[in-house]
Amino acid sequence: MLQSHIHQAPYEFFYLRRISMISGNRGNRRENVAVGKTASQSSYVDTSISANNAVDDNTTQLSCILTATNQSYTWWEVDLGEQYFIHEVVIHFRTGWTWRRNGIQVYTSISPQQSNNGQPCGEQISGNMDGSGIPDVPTRTCNVMGRYVTLYQATYNRGTCGDYNCDGTTAMDFCEVLVMACTPNVKYGANCDMNCIQRKCASSSASCDVQTGNCGNGGCRPGYQGLDCTQACASGVKYGSNCIKPCDDRHCAPSGSYRSTCPAATGKCYWGCDPGWKEDDCTQACESGVKYGSNCMKSCDARHCAPSGSDKSTCPAATGKCEWGCTPGWKGDDCTQGTNLLSG
Structure with missing residues (x-):
């Protein structure tokens, strides 16, 4: 039976x-x-x-x-x-x-x-x-x-x-x-041998595509790239979220003969920026006519530039140099140093 x-x-x-x-x-x-x-x-x-x-x-x-x-x-x-x-x-x-x-x-x-x-x-x-x-x-x-x-x-x-x-x-x-x-949102890949938790997604709540581990529209944490955000940026070449920023585009100030390294996450310039540039990675130019100098710390309005007729001097982002010299009592390329002259 x-x-x-x-x-x-x-x-x-x-x-x-x-x-x-x-x-x-x-x-x-x-x-x-x-x-x-x-x-x-x-x-x-x-x-x-x-x-x-x-x-x-x-x-x-x-x-x-x-x-x-x-x-x-x-x-x-x-x-x-x-x-x-x-x-x-x-x-x-x-x-x-x-x-x-x-x-x-x-x-x-x-x-x-x-x-x-x-x-x-x-x-x-x-x-x-x-x-x-x-x-x-x-x-x-x-x-x-x-x-x-x-x-x-x-x-x-x-x-x-x-x-x-x-x-x-x-x-x-x-x-x-x-x-x-x-198992959804736990493993992914052709052999389910990749852990979703080991991805470096920008959002901690990012979904985990079971085939690719794709982090979705949020992208990767700074310093990582790829669909599943597990590939680190190439050292000294790229940095930032999804590794889209070139290290060579920074304007880092040197320290003697040394140039700043390029951290994969931030691209931070350790010794500050070349004159005319600011932010940690020294990629943002000073606002034209407003700030100048290293890390854009100096104010164009604080200069004492001599006019040329009715024209005021421009404010170069790197130096702030006054094109036609300084008003009486001031010196330096950017006319910010007092001369301490005694009046009459």
């Missing part, structure tokens, strides 16, 4: 940790997000055999599913509960009933019970009608966002069991379906 071939073994005895067996280090790679989720199927050969048997984390031959025979098509589906970036689907077939493998197609979808209208994951599982040439544990690559994973079968199969023919029709039976995916 069928029940002697398929039954649900005691969970405590057959519970297996397939995540670690399939994925290597669980903390660094893909996770089977189907375990314990709700499954359904189009038909049952026996309603006591639950569709959830295929997501109970038990890959032995003692906890499997079986759809009804003599149907025009059959399907099995698991609801992951939320959308994931699904990398691949791994199927553990029953090893003694190979003629129920040929023709199965794996689909993903955002809406439930899409039958064969979802997004196909790779090619159809195909081989001979008796299932020869089809592995016991095939894998299909998806690389798509989805909430539902569906296995669909509409191929009429027949196999040979000893001295009599075994009619597989469109029935499916398998023991476990693993849906390998990245």
Whole structure:
């Protein structure tokens, strides 16, 4: 009888940790997000055999599913509960009933019970009608966002069991379906081996694209670049948010024969700016006619320039030099030094 071939073994005895067996280090790679989720199927050969048997984390031959025979098509589906970036689907077939493998197609979808209208994951599982040439544990690559994973079968199969023919029709039976995916906002990348928390996004609340780790419109913290903001600026070449500012565009004052380094985050000039420039990275020119000198600390209005007719001297940002000299009692290129002359 069928029940002697398929039954649900005691969970405590057959519970297996397939995540670690399939994925290597669980903390660094893909996770089977189907375990314990709700499954359904189009038909049952026996309603006591639950569709959830295929997501109970038990890959032995003692906890499997079986759809009804003599149907025009059959399907099995698991609801992951939320959308994931699904990398691949791994199927553990029953090893003694190979003629129920040929023709199965794996689909993903955002809406439930899409039958064969979802997004196909790779090619159809195909081989001979008796299932020869089809592995016991095939894998299909998806690389798509989805909430539902569906296995669909509409191929009429027949196999040979000893001295009599075994009619597989469109029935499916398998023991476990693993849906390998990245956990949203925790891991990302082709192998789910990148940690969202290790990105250097400008916003601490930035979303984490499961494929690229993209930080979104907020961009990167100063000193980092790339979609996922994990690449540091090239030392001494670029700096700032997304590394878009060239170090050579700064106007740093030297200290003797030494030029300031270029910190990747700020580009700060450690010994101040050349005359006529200001801000930490010395890239902002003094406001014309208002300030001048190193770090734009001197006021043009504080000079005592001699006029030329009705014209007042301009105020060069670097020096503040008075073009026509100084008014009586003042000296220096910028006419800010008193001469201390005694009057009459």
